[in-house]
Amino acid sequence: MSSLSGKTAIVTGGTSGMGEGVALKFAEEGANVLISGRYEERGESVVQKILKKGGSAFFNPGDISTSKANKKLVESAVSHFGQLDILVLSAGRLGLGKITELPEEEWLRTIDVNLNSAFYIMRYAIPEMLVNGGGNIVIIGSVAAFHAFPSHAAYCASKGALISLVRQVAADYGPEIRINLLCPAQVDTPLLRSSVKAFDNPETIIRQTEAKLPMKRLGTTNDIADAVHFLASDSSSWITGSCLTIDGGFLCT
Template identity: 50%
Template structure:
């Protein structure tokens, strides 16, 4: 069977858990060489040992120098860069009055500024190879949830940045985004704490999807593979919603 990402060189942020980990596993199975990014050194090192042709670099995506180092690692280990898969994210829970200014900045820096940082350093290499950027956003970009002001704002802004970069760097680079709905990850259960009845919030989300199930990280990984492969070679500046139909419920 033909591997869709054979010999492609990728940076994957947020790779140590949830959707980012599933994307890393999927890309690896399709032949990619991968720089894995995450804060948890134990989980990252374990994943790098499991996957073929992968290197883990621990750090915080809020640090511009760390993003620069991720790009340098792709060049030094594999000789170039083809794909940037951006998945790192945090929630920053609390309403506007209660949310601390520090948590506001931490959420915006993690969910938005880090996209700018890694893209800034990666784009010159992506341009050489006709590469692409895929941002893992959220339906929170256009569907508001209580006690998620920083998260919703950062995800909406990430789509605006995606569209601008698609305009700026086409035709050499394709830039797209995915907007997952309720996917069964630790982040979903953390998000439930923002609702009045956390114990029933996840079940309500499940029942609110038209398909009556939560998404899985593997569901998102399959879409990510499509979006970074040649199967989507005429798609750029686009947001792909993957939410079981909850946005229409």
């Protein structure tokens, strides 16, 4: 039997990058997957990839920065698949700018998407998980929680706050709910590519980034999907409230 057979998972940010990788992996492992993102075309394309391989998935469109949208996501998973077991929060944005230059709206929007959405969705998801005896939550943080990157004030603050939130939820809801934070460094996704687009020589920036990493390559969405699967499965049954860095050695440099 596959490791996630009979489980239902919500994957926010499932329309692209790491979230897409996680959605594909979870479906391969037998889970029913609800994919969340704003763009219908991208969401449906991931759903089709899963259905073609005999998996089970559907797309629920919406901007996850409001409480209402997160409530709808959870209700939608339960009405479609009858239960909720796993939550993976991969949706995120960069919101670049130094404190003195960043428009207030940009700060607030980044905190809404990267941090407040986790608060909103867990308020609705945890009670549904408890109905079936418990559940598992994996949030995608970032090494930006530990390391300053120029002009990433809102991003670093939002990712840093997730460390405390994850510990707190683990303490409040264990043993029924396990929750962990996965903190990647540079992973080859559309978000990373868009962050270097502004440079004259984006490919050189990527090559320089790779050269600085002890593992000499960017992370892949498969690297992330495997780690999320580990945290979401029984293989990690005594791990909760922790922060796992997955960074090719970035924090050693």
